[in-house]
Amino acid sequence: MLVIAMQLSLETAKIALFQVTPIALKAHLTELLMLAAKAVAPDQADLSLLLERPKSAEHGDFATNLAMTLARTLKQNPRVIAENLIRALPTSPYVAKTEIAGAGFINFYLSPAAKHAVIERILAQGAAWGHCNDGQGRRVQVEFVSANPTGPLHVGHGRGAAVGDCLARLLGATGWNVTREFYYNDAGAQIDNLTLSVQCRCKGLTPEDPTWPENGYRGDYITDVARSYMAQEAVAADDRQVRGAGDPEDMAAIRAFAVAYLRREQDLDLRAFDVHFDIYSLESALYSEGKVEQTVHDLVSSGHTYEQDDALWLRTTEFGDDKDRVMKKRDGGYTYFVPDVAYHVDKWQRGFERVINEQGADHHSTITRVRAGLQALDIGIPQGWPDYVLHQMVTVMRGGEEVKISKRAGSYVTLRDLIDEVGLDATRYFLAARRADSQLIFDIDLARAHTNDNPVYYIQYAHARICSVLAEWGGDTTTLATADLSPLQLPHELNLLQRLSEFPETVQNAARELSPHLIAYYLKDLAGDLHSYYNAEKFLVDDETVKLARLALVTAARHALYNGLQLLGVSAPQKM
């Protein structure tokens, strides 16, 4: 809802043609409407004015419900108010027609010149088309994947990687200064378990052995770790390097090696997925650098803790939790949310006024506790900081049946399995193209199908088709920026222009809503418009003016397809 004070003059409503952008156009129409509203309802101090893009082209290019919202105070029929508004509306070179429809909607039809302007805009901006400066260079951290080094990444991590990485790309495209961070625990009980499992394999034990640890890791990859350790191989992960000691009794050496080995495996998978991190943070460092102790100390000082039953409690109920939580256990150890709070204090102190944690939905219970701990510290952290994006479970299907087992990992499907089987582009697309908060069924058969069933190829093909036409033409696309666009009048052309003009707001919206899937849907629609157009009309026609206008249009579409695919981390091939 846009609330605008009614102090506008006709002068400010004038916009030079070369400046017309979808957003400026919207502002232009808003100003025209405000002027009309002032004439029709002079007593109205301020107005909430909604100008939207109708879903159907039959309802014009823009529509407003202004007459309906005025109906109550003016005590008049909305349609009558709408008539008066239209009569009072200043004329504009960008508005071809207005009409009243439905219960009192006013529909605006733009002039062709207003619609054509988007092409010049796109051709001028190129790779920057669709980007904006909402973030104004402010720093944001996106923490995602954050898998512990106890095994290969599974599909769930893949979804986190795809969604988190797309979020980072979206935020970058909308003017934020993005840091990608990966957090993991290299010292907890699960790592002890890992160490023990590797040691058993070093000694030649198998999970079938009666002495195999009850909760030991059973996957084949443990054998690989053990073999490599015994062979004294060197492994280098993105954030650490270790050589295997070859001594099956040296638990510390096994632990360090296993962690490095599995981190390297994860790094390889992530690299194959085209996902990269700026920083790796260790839970163990929070302890060794005294940050956990400091946080506990600060929480005690803040007065929100108490002792009971030989344990130290945090009064999280003061901050919206349904019961208080133990911080320090009877045995002296801390519960898991304490380092989590310490970690987020650290993020805050590093200057991230905005932090987005992309996690699996199974971690949702930590949100309240972490935020409560941060509020209890009373160090100026806003309520509701940090943001969370939680993704739901992924089910993998093949041949109509659920796939559960990976030979390598044992009990789950790995990200690597998917990349190997269906390819990088399709895997990324399928994992990012759904709303994070709905459960996802990953259909391997569909994802690997090189047919029109597969939305990835459908979109990429639209891009490749344009490239192919441009190659056939053989001209210099930079000359298209000055093409005469007036021949573009066909419904297919106007549809495509309309779709193109929606790209910037789609990007903006996707970033604001933290919803990368909106980009995927936009691209599918855009590709559909392009394919329809392609099928209906030939671009390389004899009429030079028509040809250049069409080439300018599809070149603009190519930029939008390319930039959109970039945001998803999916390639835009020139040939298929």
Add this chain to the structure above:
RNA sequence: GCCCCCGUAGCUCAGUGGAUAGAGCAUCCCCCUCCUAAGGGGAGGGUCACACGUUCGAUUCGUGUCGGGGGCACCA
């Protein structure tokens, strides 16, 4: 039992206070003398889980019920 997410066409999913609820797949029909048919055009298919409420108007907001999933430890 409590908390979170979801419930939209046969299937997979968009939409989310407004005008006849959309797409892809599947089903049926049609289109390559033409820049890649990895394409296009058309048909059928829906009480937007259900009930009540707020509103001029609810698939969208609120409450409740039912279904699916996940979380509910002095585990991480």
